Amino acid sequence: MAASETHRAVGREVLGDGYAGQLGYAGEHELLRMAEVCGMAPGRTVLDLGCGTGGVASWWARRTSARVIGVDCSGTALRIGAADESRDARAAFVAADATALPLAASSLDGIVSLDGFGLDFARLAREARRLLRGGGRVALLISLPAGGAGPALEALAAAGLAECFVEDQMEPAAALMSRWREAYRRAASGHIAEVGERVHRGIVDEIDELLVGYREGTTERVLIGATRLQAARSARVAR
Numbered sequence: 001m002a003a004s005e006t007h008r009a010v011g012r013e014v015l016g017d018g019y020a021g022q023l024g025y026a027g028e029h030e031l032l033r034m035a036e037v038c039g040m041a042p043g044r045t046v047l048d049l050g051c052g053t054g055g056v057a058s059w060w061a062r063r064t065s066a067r068v069i070g071v072d073c074s075g076t077a078l079r080i081g082a083a084d085e086s087r088d089a090r091a092a093f094v095a096a097d098a099t100a101l102p103l104a105a106s107s108l109d110g111i112v113s114l115d116g117f118g119l120d121f122a123r124l125a126r127e128a129r130r131l132l133r134g135g136g137r138v139a140l141l142i143s144l145p146a147g148g149a150g151p152a153l154e155a156l157a158a159a160g161l162a163e164c165f166v167e168d169q170m171e172p173a174a175a176l177m178s179r180w181r182e183a184y185r186r187a188a189s190g191h192i193a194e195v196g197e198r199v200h201r202g203i204v205d206e207i208d209e210l211l212v213g214y215r216e217g218t219t220e221r222v223l224i225g226a227t228r229l230q231a232a233r234s235a236r237v238a239r
């Protein structure tokens with residue numbers, strides 16, 4: 001998917017200027033909302049967890065002037081992204097697993113993830129608590145089995161993060177995914193010639209499954225936010 005010219009053409013058709021090479025389902029509006037929730041700004045350092053080819057990390061760095069560290073466990077995705085000479089110099093990339101991040105404690109101001117990790121929120125929450133400085137924030141945009149946001153928030157709170165909240169993103173996601181699906185259908189013959197029938201079918205089926213899940217209420221699309229409080233405030237909240 002990451003290396004496919006058809007995927008890029010479909011992305012540009014669906015998202016226009018909001019196409020940043022993303023594999024996850026988000027347009028400009030969602031990417032800017034994630035940047036806002038996690039407080040990306042000049043002088044801040046933010047981790048993009050499961051960054052894929054890193055197009056979005058670079059886009060965020062360009063749009064917000066934050067320093068963005070993209071981490072992904074796929075060396076292939078990172079290698080494909082490294083060939084992109086238009087990447088923003090404020091974005092840097094590391095191959096690592098989300099469960100063992102080679103980053104120093106209290107070294108980050110934010111953590112974002114766009115469809116970029118598994119469902120082990122307890123582990124993610126503990127890493128977020130370790131890596132974030134006081135005031136640092138988390139912004140995760142993800143599709144979950146219905147009811148999954150509650151346990152995710154509980155895991156973040158249990159790890160000591162505060163101000164945890166969920167924003168429903170179902171409607172914009174469904175609209176966006178319908179457009180991806182139609183664009184992929186129009187581009188089907190070229191896409192199949194490029195990546196093969198199995199891969200093409202897999203992508204369209206995944207979109208269809210998500211759309212059915214949203215419609216039938218078995219899947220939810222959410223933006224999850226949380227904050228690592230400053231030490232003094234955190235102690236007051238604990239009392």
Ligand SMILES: C[S@@+](CC[C@H](N)C(=O)[O-])C[C@H]1O[C@@H](n2cnc3c(N)ncnc32)[C@H](O)[C@@H]1O
Binds near residue numbers: 051073098
């Ligand atoms: C759907 S892609 C999204 C990529 C990127 N966020 C984007 O939207 O372009 C999911 C990415 O998460 C990465 N990923 C999944 N589990 C991971 C883990 N445990 N540690 C690091 N990366 C992971 C995959 O390698 C893949 O590149």
